[in-house]
Amino acid sequence: MNILASEASRRILRLGLLSGGFILFAGVIGMIAAFHEREVVDDFISLGQVLLLAAPFVTSYMAATQMLETGESPRMALAGGLVIGVLCALPTVILLLFNSDDYRYLLDTSLKLIPFVAASYLAWKSHAQGNETRQVAATWLIAALLIGIVSFGFALIFEVKGDLRGVLVNVDRDWVEVVTFDHRRELWTGIGLLLAASAGAGLAGVVMRILPDIPRRALLYGLGITLLVGAFGETVRLILQENLDRDTLREIFRRDTLRQNAAAMLFIISTLAGFLWAMFGGRAQSEFAALDDSRRQQVRNLGMLLFAALLLALPWLIGRTLSDVAVTIGIFVLMGLGLNIAIGLAGLLDLGYVTNYAVGAYILAVLTSIGPLGLFKGTFTFWMVIPIALLAAMFAGFIFAVPVLRMRGDYLAIATLGFGEIIGKLALSDWLKPLIGGAQGVQNIPKPFLFSTELKNPEQLYYIVLVASLVTLFVSIRLNNSRTGRQWMAIREDEDVATAIGIDTARAKLLAFTLSAATGGVAGAIFAAKVGTVFPNSFTVFISINVLSLIIVGGIASNPGIVVGAVVLIGMPELLREFSDFRFLMYGALLILMMINRPQGFIPSKLVMHEVHAGVKPKVSAGD
């Protein structure tokens, strides 16, 4: 009992159950089964199973770190890892039992018991707080009644439906297959395997933590790189396909998955590399730091040069499919950099950014289309329309900005969201159908031409996006350090003070909205030219949320952060198609987690970083 009551064991229980809850949730919403479709190593482990095992591994690694720091013995840590592993599997095991034909009565029984148990627990707590008997009894009654309604409701639902799957659509055969490691028929074997694997992963996490520093880092590198390459097998294969002959490729991959031998080789090589880095990486870094400034600058310049060369050669290195993804990422980089002017620099939470994107796309569509809705049938080319789209988007940004100038931050966010929805509905309406085609949209948008070559492949469109992104990046870096940029930051920090020191806030805000709209328009126009059709379903609030998420995750007001955010948040769902169903689930979770744990983003801007760390919350006064 002593052990159970200690702080460390309570933390282990909490962590384990939290992690177990996560696995259960991922299973119930269909994430595990969907990820199972993607094999990481051929015939060995799937991404779903990685998810299943990564949770106990990471949790026990974290728990072990804490335990060792507070002076617990390694043996205790190992025991903790075991417990966490078992706890991680426990909720899933329970659901497996509830789902099986033989033990369904357990579900029914527990649903009927829950109200009484929970009510008694709450009453006991109320009693422990020293409440009167009357109050304790009232607590019990109310709790039992309320929980009872929900609990009996579910009991009735499952009773009538006959199984869980009638309600929870993803508690299906696939899920059972994954979590029992393909032992759907022998339930107890499956449960045993799940428990054993989970406990093993928990132990492995602790062992990893106990290892000395250098081998640990080496192993983590090896594991991480192998898993990454395995998970993105398709992508890696597409890249290698451009540069390797077919037979070597077949040695490494079976269709899109890494073969076992190749995975083992990769693991060994990357572990060795990790080992070397762990041994000598620190020395390399300190030697680099010891160089004098000019030499260091030279090394940096060389790095930049290599990076630029890589960017230029990218389409040839990665092939058509991935170039297409790169173009999509580029479009979002453009929008991210644009929206960042409003959100990051001026602190205006614009949730209707899709408006500008739509304006750019529709302008290009209507002006250049050679279909029935094209106004000029090919008189205008892509290059002539790009500036028009840019100006039109700026104009739209201006028009929508004027009414919201006086609003305070949260109202402004909702009002811009309203604008986005209005534009979406108008684009769908019969009213504007003669002009922009309603739900069918505008079709037959020609690809851009560059001196009589049609830029029809993503490899070629990539360069348009690249140039546009670089120009935007340049402009936004310059803006960041300009007088206007400083004005925006002043407004972001405190509008009243900004007004007081003589900043024309209305003008500055208007400028922020207008400039931020400009790149949205260009992004929309490029998008329209890329896909060749424009229709309203491409312009929903989800675009705005996408852009917002990549800014928040990458780092508010941080240009490199936004680029990386776009690559990760837009690239990943495109490359891992299993992910795309859970895209907005992930974005939502990321927005919450980032705001709570890391509001400055993963690659924070130096200025924001400074603010966050020096930022003592100034106004926690009474009544606020």
Place this chain on the structure above:
Amino acid sequence: MFRNKSGEFSWVDFTIDVLRVLIVLAVVVGAWNTLSSGRISLAQWVNLLAAGLSQGSIYALIALGYTLVYGILLMINFAHGEVFMAGAFSAFFLAEALNRTGFLNEQPLLSILLMFMFAGLISMTVAVLVERIAYRPLRGSPRLVPLITAIGASFFLQYAFRGLYGSNFKAYPQVRALQGALQIGDISIPVTQIFVFCSALVLMFGLHWLVERTRIGKAMRAVSENKEVARLMGIDIDWVILFTFGVGGFLAGAAGVINGLFRPQGVNFYMGFIPGIKAFTAAVLGGIGNIPGAMLGGLFLGVIEAIGPNLVLAGLGIPGANQLKDVIAFTMLVLVLIFRPQGILGERLSETKA
């Protein structure tokens, strides 16, 4: 006109005033055209009004959740639309089960009451969990931070419920007792609409009683007035805030069931987003933080949304005016935020907050 407080010419004011004139003009011209053409009879207007009132009472119930939370925390609980969805979506299965056993048509009142409680409690759980996990750690941070979190929570909940229950639309079963229509002269009002309106009224009076007459209601009012002083008076602020989210969630869940019974197209994971924004509009319309205001704002918005397209847009010669219902509602949102952010009845906020 065209001058700001200090009397100088301000072009922002100018633009806004021009906008004001244009809108009034559009409304007047549109209404005049429609009314003078006599395309819509009085009975049809009454029908539209009734439909608007019942839709509006659903908005009002959701709006109460926004207003309660805003009154206490000064934050827009953007995920509230999803709380509404959670209850409606979950209670669909109960409605179906009750229908399958025949209980729904034998004891319609009891069944519907049961569904209210079920949906309300589930929405309450969701609302409380969101507060506990996503909002509480951020209390006291700048206003936009919890707003972004709330947006995250909103999309997280949407896709979590999509994963749980699937992405199809699911239509509530028909309740026989709610079929038919009430005939008054040549006006006929569907019973469903009357039911929707009445049950919303009952819930609103329930809330009014809770806030004005009970101990916990008093505590809620105290916390919304001044958190620090309330704390000094021995009120457990965290509990009161949690309770407020719970009450708002309960109302939203009940509204979800009403919505499910009222609208034949069914429920799905995205059903909460648009009504959520509209309910926020209603809350601002009535003066956010103001409970009677939210009720009034909801009804008002519902009526405008029902009548607006036919009265104004059709009068302006816009085809397919009824498709633009949402546009009317969102325009309303933007207009209220521009011209009267304090709402019709005024925000009920203490001076320190404004």
